[in-house]
Amino acid sequence: MRIKVISLFPEIIEAYFSASIMKRAVEKGLISYELVNIRDYAFDRHRKCDDEVFGGGPGMLMKPEPLDRALAAAGSPELRTIYVTPSGRLFNQVMALDFAHEENLILLCGRYEGIDQRIIDTRVTDLVSIGDYVLSSGEIAAMVVIDAVYRLIPGVISHESLSEESFSSGLLEYPQYTRPAKYDNLIVPEVLVNGNHAAIERWRLKASLIKTLAYRPELLQNIDLTSELGRLLKEVIDEGGGHGPHTADSSGTNSN
Ligand code: 6GU
Numbered sequence: 001m002r003i004k005v006i007s008l009f010p011e012i013i014e015a016y017f018s019a020s021i022m023k024r025a026v027e028k029g030l031i032s033y034e035l036v037n038i039r040d041y042a043f044d045r046h047r048k049c050d051d052e053v054f055g056g057g058p059g060m061l062m063k064p065e066p067l068d069r070a071l072a073a074a075g076s077p078e079l080r081t082i083y084v085t086p087s088g089r090l091f092n093q094v095m096a097l098d099f100a101h102e103e104n105l106i107l108l109c110g111r112y113e114g115i116d117q118r119i120i121d122t123r124v125t126d127l128v129s130i131g132d133y134v135l136s137s138g139e140i141a142a143m144v145v146i147d148a149v150y151r152l153i154p155g156v157i158s159h160e161s162l163s164e165e166s167f168s169s170g171l172l173e174y175p176q177y178t179r180p181a182k183y184d185n186l187i188v189p190e191v192l193v194n195g196n197h198a199a200i201e202r203w204r205l206k207a208s209l210i211k212t213l214a215y216r217p218e219l220l221q222n223i224d225l226t227s228e229l230g231r232l233l234k235e236v237i238d239e240g241g242g243h244g245p246h247t248a249d250s251s252g253t254n255s256n
Contacts, residue, residue: 001102001153003033004074005142006067007109008049010035012139022147025156034074038062041069050112059113067119071108076123079104083120084141086134088127091145093167095128099145100152107145109138170219172212174204209233213242 005013016022017033025031039047042065050060071081080102089095099105108115108124120127130141151157166173177188191203209232212219224230236242 001031001100001150002104003031003146003150004036004104004106005033005109005146006036006038006070006074006106007139007142008038008062008111009109009137009139010037013143016143016146021157022150025150025153028155030153030155031150036070036074038066038070041073042066053113057113061113062110062115062119064116064118067108067115068123071106071119071123074106075104076106077125079106080126081106081108081124082126082128082142082145083108083110083115083124084128084130084138084145085110085114086129086132087114088129090132091128091130091148093148096145096148097152099149105146105149107142109142111137169208170222171205171208172216172219174207174211205229206232206236209236210241210243213237217242 007013013035017026017035022031026033038049042049042063049063049066051063053059053061071077074081080099082099082105084107128141128145130144135141152162164173177192181188181193189203191199209220209229213233213236220233223233225234
């Protein structure tokens, strides 16, 4: 996948691309990236990229001309062009998977109060928000989107890690433990240590349900209550499950 990020502050993003798993994916040739400074496409004497809002109102808006030229040079709107903005569609794992299928992605980061609507109308294909809160600029949001997407590209990380994690099943991930099995008086649930794989599987599914019920009950809305999973959910509810991890028996240790 070729990723282009269009920003007034590409140096914020550079460090992210040159570290850790992302760095390895670039070295393996699974990803290439280009950071485009919008100011390089501002051709007036002061390389001005923002201006006041027509009709009045606070703050400054990003001007259309530099954005238009930078995006055209990057290949928009023929290539998928994501503008990260708090007024976009709420980003989720399904959208991340969709974007992961693209050969090319362009991410546009806004600053100030946003960008001129004509750029959205002519060059943007997707408006994406990463959550119901406001950030001071789009760079961090663009990195969130890129991170969620690139790790789904085959070869970047192992497939087992992908299929077990939160959201891939529609449920939150079950609690996990590593050695030692007993740390002070904190003990790993017996079932996980004993090696009965069917019992472990059942414990994990139930623990996932308990956790999802506690933190994200809306994720359970579409579960068919007559299915195997639905019956287990009913069991969890009947047992008064769905409390968080800071209450007794949080991890469903009595649930095998
Ligand atoms: Cl994508 N950008 C900004 N500036 N704020 C946000 C956001 C994006 N998503 C949530 N808040």
